[in-house]
Amino acid sequence: MADLLRLENISKVYSRGLINAQSNVALSNFSLTLREDEPTILTVAGESGSGKTTLAMLLLGFTAPTTGQIIYRGRDISTLRGEEKMAYRREVQAVFQDPFAVFNPFYTVDHLLTVPIKRFKLAKSKADARNKMEEALTAVGLRPEDILGRFPHQLSGGQRQRINVARALLLKPKLLIADEPVSMVDASLRATILETLRNLQRDHGVSIIYITHDLTTAYHIAKSIIVLYRGSVMEAGDVDTVIKDPQHPYTQLLVDSIPWPNLDQRWGAQPIKAREAGGGGSGCRFRSRCPKAMDICATEPPLFEINPTHTASCFLHHAQPHVAMERLSQLLPA
Numbered sequence: 359m360a361d362l363l364r365l366e367n368i369s370k371v372y373s374r375g376l377i378n379a380q381s382n383v384a385l386s387n388f389s390l391t392l393r394e395d396e397p398t399i400l401t402v403a404g405e406s407g408s409g410k411t412t413l414a415m416l417l418l419g420f421t422a423p424t425t426g427q428i429i430y431r432g433r434d435i436s437t438l439r440g441e442e443k444m445a446y447r448r449e450v451q452a453v454f455q456d457p458f459a460v461f462n463p464f465y466t467v468d469h470l471l472t473v474p475i476k477r478f479k480l481a482k483s484k485a486d487a488r489n490k491m492e493e494a495l496t497a498v499g500l501r502p503e504d505i506l507g508r509f510p511h512q513l514s515g516g517q518r519q520r521i522n523v524a525r526a527l528l529l530k531p532k533l534l535i536a537d538e539p540v541s542m543v544d545a546s547l548r549a550t551i552l553e554t555l556r557n558l559q560r561d562h563g564v565s566i567i568y569i570t571h572d573l574t575t576a577y578h579i580a581k582s583i584i585v586l587y588r589g590s591v592m593e594a595g596d597v598d599t600v601i602k603d604p605q606h607p608y609t610q611l612l613v614d615s616i617p618w619p620n621l622d623q624r625w626g627a628q629p630i631k632a633r634e635a636g637g638g639g640s641g642c643r644f645r646s647r648c649p650k651a652m653d654i655c656a657t658e659p660p661l662f663e664i665n666p667t668h669t670a671s672c673f674l675h676h677a678q679p680h681v682a683m684e685r686l687s688q689l690l691p692a
């Protein structure tokens with residue numbers, strides 16, 4: 359079967375200024391292939407400014423590559439017109455970072471879901487449209503009766519993000535570009551949204567390009583990974599291999615900055631390591647620096663040991679959410 363998506367030596371150079379024009383290489387010689395018969399989740403990871411969003415914009419056709427081609431199901435997307443272009447717009451969907459931004463606060467959720475149904479003529483009648491909305495909401499783990507008829511401000515961030523995924527699912531996409539879809543939702547909801555994306559790939563055959571700066575969620579969700587630095591690929595391969603045995607110094611640096619839990623530290627046990635590391639007495643020693651400091655962080659002994667080289671807060675807020683929640687349910691008194 360043909361490739362679903364093939365990027366061949368894509369580069370994107372932005373130019374600034376007319377006199378003394380300066381160019382900025384946002385993406386350089388970037389290639390990837392996704393097969394149509396093997397829906398998968400591929401992570402593109404890198405720090406801020408590495409070119410991740412530029413890649414998303416190129417894939418969605420919002421901007422054109424300076425050099426190279428984006429081939430979707432055998433066709434260069436820059437040559438698509440009319441019906442073929444509409445099909446591309448329908449089959450390649452996106453979920454972005456801010457789950458609130460796509461909602462118009464004056465309309466109920468139904469409006470957000472009805473627009474693509476009308477635009478792409480997905481339903482034969484109002485009842486059919488309603489069925490399709492309900493199906494899509496159920497597929498992302500939401501109860502239609504709780505969601506339909508509500509305004510965006512009446513929903514949680516996690517619900518809003520799942521509605522965005524449902525909206526994409528309505529269009530029966532073949533490819534979903536998920537650009538930092540969980541970075542603005544609460545740690546406790548990240549696992550649910552990541553699980554929703556995984557179900558989409560597994561149960562609905564959707565390939566996902568998961569764009570993130572966060573290797574822990576990448577590890578949780580993806581099969582393969584491409585690590586970007588200043589627009590260039592530093593390392594690529596199976597996610598397990600790349601994260602467990604990073605070869606490139608930049609990837610090693612990223613992996614080293616992941617805070618790992620101390621699974622030997624039990625609730626109520628002596629916080630030996632935390633004390634050694636300067637903690638003890640006032641709960642998590644990073645509490646004052648943590649943007650999400652909660653009462654639980656002040657518990658004594660601290661809930662988790664953290665990687666002392668990591669500058670940000672504690673494991674509770676930064677590690678893989680499913681592990682965190684699992685550990686919480688094991689460790690906290692009933």
Ligand SMILES: Nc1ncnc2c1ncn2[C@@H]1O[C@H](COP(=O)(O)OP(=O)(O)OP(=O)(O)O)[C@@H](O)[C@H]1O
Nearest residue numbers: 372382383384404405406407408409410411412413
């Ligand atoms: N429209 C533009 N004009 C000029 N330069 C741009 C433009 N968009 C992005 N850039 C530059 O291209 C580089 C890559 O930006 P990009 O937004 O793709 O990075 P990113 O990895 O998504 O970063 P972040 O995680 O902070 O969103 C950056 O140096 C950025 O300043």
